[in-house]
Amino acid sequence: MRILVIVSFVLLLSSCKSTYEDTLKSRDIEKKEKLAFELYEKKDYFKASDLFKSLIQDKKTGLDIEKMFFYYAMCDYQLGDFGLAAYEFERLVQKFPRGNYTEESQFYIGMSNFKKSPPSFLDQDYTYRAIESFQLFLDKYPNSKRKDEVNQRVDELTKKLELKIYMQAKLFFRMEEYKSSTVFFENLLIDFPDTKFAEEANYLIAESQFKLANKSIESKQIERYKKSIKSVNKFNKKYKNSEYKTRIEEISSKSQKEIIRLKKELPEYYKKIGDYEQSIGLYETLLRRAKSVSEKQNFSLQLFRVHHAKCQKSNTQYKVKNYEDLIKFYKELNESNRNYINTKASKEVELAKLGYYNYKANAAYQLYKEGKYAFAIDHYKKLLADTSIQNSGKDWYFFMMSNYKLSLTQEAKSRKQQLDTLMAYWPKVESFMSESPSSYDSKLKKIRKKSETKLNDFPIALVKEPLNEGHYKLALNRAQKELGRKLSKKDEEEIVYLLIAASLKYAKKGKRFEKYDRFYSAQKFFKLHYLKVKDVTLKEKLENLEVKIKKGLTKYQINEE
Numbered sequence: 001m002r003i004l005v006i007v008s009f010v011l012l013l014s015s016c017k018s019t020y021e022d023t024l025k026s027r028d029i030e031k032k033e034k035l036a037f038e039l040y041e042k043k044d045y046f047k048a049s050d051l052f053k054s055l056i057q058d059k060k061t062g063l064d065i066e067k068m069f070f071y072y073a074m075c076d077y078q079l080g081d082f083g084l085a086a087y088e089f090e091r092l093v094q095k096f097p098r099g100n101y102t103e104e105s106q107f108y109i110g111m112s113n114f115k116k117s118p119p120s121f122l123d124q125d126y127t128y129r130a131i132e133s134f135q136l137f138l139d140k141y142p143n144s145k146r147k148d149e150v151n152q153r154v155d156e157l158t159k160k161l162e163l164k165i166y167m168q169a170k171l172f173f174r175m176e177e178y179k180s181s182t183v184f185f186e187n188l189l190i191d192f193p194d195t196k197f198a199e200e201a202n203y204l205i206a207e208s209q210f211k212l213a214n215k216s217i218e219s220k221q222i223e224r225y226k227k228s229i230k231s232v233n234k235f236n237k238k239y240k241n242s243e244y245k246t247r248i249e250e251i252s253s254k255s256q257k258e259i260i261r262l263k264k265e266l267p268e269y270y271k272k273i274g275d276y277e278q279s280i281g282l283y284e285t286l287l288r289r290a291k292s293v294s295e296k297q298n299f300s301l302q303l304f305r306v307h308h309a310k311c312q313k314s315n316t317q318y319k320v321k322n323y324e325d326l327i328k329f330y331k332e333l334n335e336s337n338r339n340y341i342n343t344k345a346s347k348e349v350e351l352a353k354l355g356y357y358n359y360k361a362n363a364a365y366q367l368y369k370e371g372k373y374a375f376a377i378d379h380y381k382k383l384l385a386d387t388s389i390q391n392s393g394k395d396w397y398f399f400m401m402s403n404y405k406l407s408l409t410q411e412a413k414s415r416k417q418q419l420d421t422l423m424a425y426w427p428k429v430e431s432f433m434s435e436s437p438s439s440y441d442s443k444l445k446k447i448r449k450k451s452e453t454k455l456n457d458f459p460i461a462l463v464k465e466p467l468n469e470g471h472y473k474l475a476l477n478r479a480q481k482e483l484g485r486k487l488s489k490k491d492e493e494e495i496v497y498l499l500i501a502a503s504l505k506y507a508k509k510g511k512r513f514e515k516y517d518r519f520y521s522a523q524k525f526f527k528l529h530y531l532k533v534k535d536v537t538l539k540e541k542l543e544n545l546e547v548k549i550k551k552g553l554t555k556y557q558i559n560e561e
Helices: 002-025 028-039 043-057 062-078 080-095 102-116 125-140 148-174 178-191 198-215 218-238 243-272 276-287 293-313 316-331 333-342 346-369 372-384 393-408 413-426 425-436 439-455 462-470 472-483 489-509 514-534 537-560
Strands: none
Touching: 002 028, 002 276, 028 062, 043 062, 062 080, 062 102, 080 102, 102 125, 102 148, 125 148, 125 198, 148 178, 148 198, 178 198, 198 218, 198 243, 218 243, 243 276, 243 293, 276 293, 276 425, 293 333, 293 346, 316 346, 316 372, 316 439, 333 346, 346 372, 346 393, 372 393, 393 413, 393 425, 413 425, 413 439, 413 462, 425 439, 462 472, 472 489, 472 537, 489 537, 514 537
8 A cells, every 4th residue: 555655656746747848848838838827836936937938938929028037037036046036137127128027027126136135244235236226116116016115125225234334343443443443433424324323433433533643653643633632522512411421521631632742742753753844843833832931942942953953964955055044043033042042052053053154165065076066056156156255266166167067967958058158157267367366277277178179069969969879850850950050161061961860860760651751851851961061071971871861762662662
């Protein structure tokens, strides 16, 4: 009997399986549809899915295809494959944007993403997708019977995002990442203004900013303590009787004390790290705000010392200016403050004065030795114009040498301008030599001779230098420009040769499609200027260049044709 029951059950299963498989392969659409819905009602979504998928291909009308498509997607949804279900529902909405199942499909897109939305401590990508899908549903179907259900789902999802941000902010706070915790708490209050965590979030923003200020380097502390006080004031306006009241008042009190302390200590910190401008600015503020005589005297002394340190540590080119600022500051102090500095730092005052007069007289020469010729020139100009200092032949010599050495570091055009400037000073030099002869007179005359020799290289150097350095277009432009000026015959012939040489080099350097035109231009330059050259050697060189130009024209003319 038992064996008979088992055999009967197996036969029944085989029969069912045979019926399903036969129907799936059948061309009988009505039979297939009937079985698909029977299986769907019996919650056998796996088999129903295959039948609906087959029916999508079998059905002829759009309405029938849409219906089969919808139930095919619903099978994925009922089977718990929410990612695939959302994808199929989205395809359905795209294919049938005004269909009978579009509203339901849009709803189930949101529900599929809703089902995929993970706990709040995990990534919330699907939560955002679900909210976006539900919002789209409400926009399209504001009077839908599912409106209340959708709003309820959106509220659930929103609370999950709210909790997520809150938990992240708290985690950053516990990890002592106070800048990040502040940002997350602020985002929580912006995104969820009615959050139940509002009071705690406002308190923890102030706490985070206070603790961040404590951990910060000194240069950022004042600004950050001010932010914590601002957050405290904002908190106190919102929450009069808070459980955090004691701690919030403590944050405010400690922040204010730290700001007062830092304002007095920060200038010394900046001095220590070599940021003298910041230190001077802060000490000047403290001096302006000081009320007692002793405070004013103390800040004056500290300011003097920062100015002096700045002078001692600065590069040579800035020392004179910095010493001038120091002496000006010292002289402009009232008598009480100046006497206090003289009493407390008499040696420093003497060193500062000595440094000022020493660098005023010697900084220009020091800069020359350091190879900073442009700075040396500027300092020598001031030195030679200063009637309080006795100028010497040495000063004029190194002033002229600075100009000459600077010219050697420059490109041809700038070098010529620099040498012209040097020669413009020569009448003053001659006048000085006649009034105060010195051992530097012969050296000064040598500089003049060297400068004249260098100037004789022009205008040829203006063209030759860029040509030698591979700047052929620049050489071409300069050569044409110089040939438009009045030149000696020798210079004119030399520049004609350089023009043709530069045009040939420029043609060879061009891209393949440019070369013919450039060789053609070189030939035009040759025909235009060749007859100007009478020098036999140069004419021979030019004829050699012409041969190369013609070869280039022949080669690239053939290629173009």
